[in-house]
Amino acid sequence: MITRINSVPPPVEEAGSDCLLWRHRENDYKAWFSSKNTWNQIRRQGDTVEWSKLIWFSHTVPRDSFIAWLAIRNRLSTGDHTQIWGEHQSCRLCGEPNESRDHLFFVCPYSYTIWTELTSSLLPRPNPDWGITVTMLLSPRRSNTDSCLLRLSFQAVIHSVWRERNSRKHTGVYRTAQQLTRFIDKTIRNRSSLRYKSAEKCSALMIRWMGRNE
Numbered sequence: 001m002i003t004r005i006n007s008v009p010p011p012v013e014e015a016g017s018d019c020l021l022w023r024h025r026e027n028d029y030k031a032w033f034s035s036k037n038t039w040n041q042i043r044r045q046g047d048t049v050e051w052s053k054l055i056w057f058s059h060t061v062p063r064d065s066f067i068a069w070l071a072i073r074n075r076l077s078t079g080d081h082t083q084i085w086g087e088h089q090s091c092r093l094c095g096e097p098n099e100s101r102d103h104l105f106f107v108c109p110y111s112y113t114i115w116t117e118l119t120s121s122l123l124p125r126p127n128p129d130w131g132i133t134v135t136m137l138l139s140p141r142r143s144n145t146d147s148c149l150l151r152l153s154f155q156a157v158i159h160s161v162w163r164e165r166n167s168r169k170h171t172g173v174y175r176t177a178q179q180l181t182r183f184i185d186k187t188i189r190n191r192s193s194l195r196y197k198s199a200e201k202c203s204a205l206m207i208r209w210m211g212r213n214e
């Protein structure tokens with residue numbers, strides 16, 4: 001410890017006064033605080049997962065991403081999970097006795113109707129299977145515009161269907177698949193026009209979304 005203390009040069013007048021610095025990376029100190037760099041230093045970083053681009057991308061909506069992230073990790077409290085705690089939960093949307101993530105997205109006729117109604121022209125060969133859907137959405141063989149709209153739709157449908165399922169369970173308020181489809185369509189239109197900073201990008205996405213069924 002004495003060696004360590006002696007290795008630090010004593011303060012000298014010419015060096016100026018002390019100041020507070022934030023560590024941004026190893027041997028990189030700055031006068032300003034960065035929550036991102038601080039978080040990156042204190043968290044344990046895992047390998048990048050295959051599906052990360054489906055959940056986290058620059059145009060996404062945080063609340064939709066969060067629910068989609070729970071879904072892709074199969075952490076939503078669906079019936080197959082809650083039955084461990086003694087609570088039986090069938091599908092509130094169609095009556096299927098075994099409610100699971102894979103049933104809700106998109107084996108369930110209710111959610112599959114919404115998903116296919118919204119994306120029929122963007123995803124010509126939809127499949128109700130969760131794993132196949134995720135693989136298809138990660139395919140690089142489509143334009144950036146279609147890819148972005150599909151990922152926005154995927155997250156919006158998951159979030160809206162999950163909210164509808166909770167609404168039916170806790171308040172008894174029901175919306176039909178057609179009503180929910182119209183609601184999601186409207187929120188995507190509003191969301192795109194509000195969120196995109198680049199006017200060029202916004203118009204390309206909006207033109208494609210608005211004209212997708214023509």
Ligand SMILES: [Zn+2]
Nearest residue numbers: 091093094108
């Ligand atoms: Zn169902």
